[in-house]
Amino acid sequence: xxxxxxxxxxxxxxxxxxxxxxxxxxxxxxxxxxxxxxxxxxxxxxxxxxxxxxxxxxxxxxxxxxxxxxxxxxxxxxxxxxxxxxxxxxxxxxxxxxxxxxxxxxxxxxxxxxxxxxxxxxxxxxxxxxxxxxx
Amino acid sequence: xxxxxxxxxxxxxxxxxxxxxxxxxxxxxxxxxxxxxxxxxxxxxxxxxxxxxxxxxxxxxxxxxxxxxxxxxxxxxxxxxxxxxxxxxxxxxxxxxxxxxxxxxxxxxxxxxxxxxxxxxxxxxxxxxxxxxxx
DNA sequence: ATTTTTGCAAACAGTTTGCATATCT
DNA sequence: AGATATGCAAACTGTTTGCAAAAAT
Numbered sequence: 001x002x003x004x005x006x007x008x009x010x011x012x013x014x015x016x017x018x019x020x021x022x023x024x025x026x027x028x029x030x031x032x033x034x035x036x037x038x039x040x041x042x043x044x045x046x047x048x049x050x051x052x053x054x055x056x057x058x059x060x061x062x063x064x065x066x067x068x069x070x071x072x073x074x075x076x077x078x079x080x081x082x083x084x085x086x087x088x089x090x091x092x093x094x095x096x097x098x099x100x101x102x103x104x105x106x107x108x109x110x111x112x113x114x115x116x117x118x119x120x121x122x123x124x125x126x127x128x129x130x131x132x133x134x135x
Numbered sequence: 136x137x138x139x140x141x142x143x144x145x146x147x148x149x150x151x152x153x154x155x156x157x158x159x160x161x162x163x164x165x166x167x168x169x170x171x172x173x174x175x176x177x178x179x180x181x182x183x184x185x186x187x188x189x190x191x192x193x194x195x196x197x198x199x200x201x202x203x204x205x206x207x208x209x210x211x212x213x214x215x216x217x218x219x220x221x222x223x224x225x226x227x228x229x230x231x232x233x234x235x236x237x238x239x240x241x242x243x244x245x246x247x248x249x250x251x252x253x254x255x256x257x258x259x260x261x262x263x264x265x266x267x268x269x270x
Numbered sequence: 271a272t273t274t275t276t277g278c279a280a281a282c283a284g285t286t287t288g289c290a291t292a293t294c295t
Numbered sequence: 296a297g298a299t300a301t302g303c304a305a306a307c308t309g310t311t312t313g314c315a316a317a318a319a320t
Binding site: 073075094095101111112115116119120122 | 229238242243250254263265267269
């Protein structure tokens, strides 16, 4: 999904295109890593110097609700956000550097679906996080 | 692990046995579900009427550090605590009732270990949560 | 012109801390 | 007695909200 598609989504949900929103949107569009609110705020401020923290929170929430970005609460980390990918994926957190890597495993996914079924549930979503040391 | 063993652990780490600590300890010993700080506070207050919330937090933190209880931050839930079991387990969260059930799966565990290895990490711990609707 | 969005400051929830007093060993 | 733990209130962090002014449609 690219930048213009994002904007179409925003227009679709009756939302005005403003400099603050464009700035934050484009940060996520370019981001190579998971971002904290403060990082987003700092980066966006370069484009929109008088941006307020409240607007940052509001915009991030908006993008979450619109399904454009995703929120993560990893253990011992501040809340982080990333652009949502179609494929749902899991995370590996390097416990020293706090760096986050992503992966998917059909094998694990299948096993999880199975377990949920066995226990009498319909799986809606799951969260899998591996806390590791780099070898 | 039973109540007396808990107390031995506390003594072992040079910690005084006080009514507040006994009360909170025994709540976890009996608890059949995951507990929020407020629930712990309310329950413990029955035994120790002038208990303060600060002591509740301090004691809960103490028990976490001692490895007696475990902290969970499930999505859209308040922070919850449970007595730590030797076996590490995963959680199924019923998205309507917010009830939490536990399970273990060697199959999943194995697959997870494998993945971590493949990606060049040593697995220290993992967190797996299934968000579901009850069938 | 109308509606939505913004920045600011104040409010808020959950948690932690400083301190003088009380409790444990 | 000496060391630790407690309750209280104040501080603090991360986040949300009310409002009047500003900007988008």
